[in-house]
């Protein structure tokens with residue numbers, strides 16, 4: 488018999504935080520096997536299709552042999568120009584498409600890679616908790632240490648920068664923030680962004696603002712970090728077509744802002760990937776050139792769902808944060824439950840699946856996240872079922 492080699496994971500993989508969703512996946516599979524009519528409100532992935540003009544644009548582009556070759560690393564100039572036009576129109580921010588826009592294979596890709604460009608082993612990265620898990624994972628893969636900044640309702644889900652100890656700040660390279668926020672749905676006021684810029688300057692910290700949800704709003708329009716004076720000196724903003732245009736499967740996003748920071752991220756990318764399929768970039772140009780006409784019905788759909796869920800949960804005495812943006816609702820678990828218990832209770836008794844808040848970090852304990860990614864009548868049905876098991 489030939490000797491088998493021993494296959495051992497690297498330390499960085501062994502040190503990945505425990506996958507909290509594994510036990511939920513198992514519960515979900517179990518419920519489905521029992522034939523339960525499951526209402527899944529755990530998924531941060533739009534159930535609505537990509538708008539037709541974008542799909543048509545892709546169909547046409549895919550036949551162009553010119554697009555079958557390697558794309559440029561930084562993205563087609565025409566794509567970067569479309570991003571710059573979109574920023575100008577939406578945020579009144581001017582960007583140089585040649586140096587201040589970088590294409591990404593979805594914003595997750597850029598977020599996951601940026602610590603490799605700027606974080607040395609032992610350096611700190613400031614990470615919101617609860618927060619999108621990739622901030623901490625990218626940090627871990629780069630050998631850095633996450634310093635978690637709790638987002639609490641008392642602080643309007645904004646991190647308290649004054650609470651970060653000096654010994655951490657001395658070795659901090661990056662700060663991640665994300666508004667409108669997943670999972671809490673909070674928006675950030677202009678003063679907060681201004682404080683972040685002053686803080687970054689004082690402490691020599693690169694700001695990475697994750698702006699994936701700026702287009703899913705129900706009233707006041709969310710800000711771009713780059714609208715605030717001085718932002719471009721200290722940071723970049725990650726953006727995505729995924730949530731705005733129901734394009735999660737297409738894998739395209741971009742980063743904009745400080746050219747030296749983008750250059751650093753670009754260095755990592757040229758050594759790891761070969762850019763975004765050009766036919767997808769062509770379809771993304773179509774998306775970014777679409778007017779508000781296409782986006783208004785998408786917002787209205789989420790708003791209606793949000794209204795049904797918020798009223799339903801509030802009427803049964805649950806404490807929910809009313810979203811002004813994003814397609815999430817952050818809800819306090821009733822007394823006597825943990826996040827995990829409550830998720831299990833809703834799944835087993837009501838056939839409704841939501842995400843435990845501690846899956847986004849320790850500070851998310853005591854909450855669950857509802858995603859508004861199911862049709863209104865299913866949300867109404869979910870509300871009815873939850874009422875019966877509380």
Ligand SMILES: *Cc1c(COP(=O)(O)O)cnc(C)c1O
Pocket residue numbers: 531592593594595596619665669697699726727728729730735739740
């Ligand atoms: C969905 C999401 C992303 C990633 O989106 P991509 O599909 O990779 O562009 C990034 N940040 C947050 C907070 C998200 O919810």
